[in-house]
Amino acid sequence: MSSTLDRDDRELIDEIGIDRANDALDELAELVKRQLELLGEDPERQGLLKTPQRVALSLSWLTRGYEQDARQVMGDALFDECHENMVMVRDIELYSLCEHHMLPFYGKAHIAYIPNGRIVGLSKLPRIVDVFAQRLQVQERLTDQIAEAICEVLHPRGVGVVIEAYHLCMMMRGVQKQNSKTITSALRGSFRDDPKTRDEFLRLAHTG
Numbered sequence: 001m002s003s004t005l006d007r008d009d010r011e012l013i014d015e016i017g018i019d020r021a022n023d024a025l026d027e028l029a030e031l032v033k034r035q036l037e038l039l040g041e042d043p044e045r046q047g048l049l050k051t052p053q054r055v056a057l058s059l060s061w062l063t064r065g066y067e068q069d070a071r072q073v074m075g076d077a078l079f080d081e082c083h084e085n086m087v088m089v090r091d092i093e094l095y096s097l098c099e100h101h102m103l104p105f106y107g108k109a110h111i112a113y114i115p116n117g118r119i120v121g122l123s124k125l126p127r128i129v130d131v132f133a134q135r136l137q138v139q140e141r142l143t144d145q146i147a148e149a150i151c152e153v154l155h156p157r158g159v160g161v162v163i164e165a166y167h168l169c170m171m172m173r174g175v176q177k178q179n180s181k182t183i184t185s186a187l188r189g190s191f192r193d194d195p196k197t198r199d200e201f202l203r204l205a206h207t208g
């Protein structure tokens with residue numbers, strides 16, 4: 001397959017990992033070609049010739065989170081630190097695919113935690129979001145998985161995750177008003193049990 005691909009596509013293959021690319025891409029491309037036929041298209045016309053391969057590649061990239069592990073992502077960036085106040089990263093860009101329609105949902109994640117002797121490099125939090133967002137998802141589970149992963153690795157006093165997202169499966173199909181945003185939250189430890197901490201976090205998360 002790789003001979004017919006554009007340069008951008010080859011870069012995608014590098015990021016997916018060549019094993020996965022070799023195993024699944026050709027078969028996936030065949031399915032996409034069949035899908036085009038069933039939709040009434042002609043997969044042999046000029047504009048669609050490379051589409052099956054591109055779709056296969058892009059789907060593979062968009063779901064590469066299955067090959068990744070949050071523990072490994074954070075592993076080399078954990079530091080002992082006795083900081084005891086809330087650490088928060090707001091407005092983390094998020095792109096995922098809903099598992100019901102395989103259409104994108106996108107928005108922002110806000111993550112906070114209160115350390116318990118250990119902190120993680122701040123740049124890792126967006127990467128943890130990607131590990132779980134780059135799978136077929138529902139927003140509720142995505143929110144929980146991010147909170148859970150941070151709990152497991154950091155054992156913090158508490159964790160809070162808020163995700164606000166727009167779902168194309170609702171917007172494009174006219175199921176809901178175009179601008180409605182879905183908001184989910186996952187609270188663990190002191191973020192769940194201590195009203196003061198919870199309020200502080202939710203206030204910070206909801207006022208940008």
Ligand SMILES: [Zn+2]
Nearest residue numbers: 098100101169
């Ligand atoms: Zn959907």
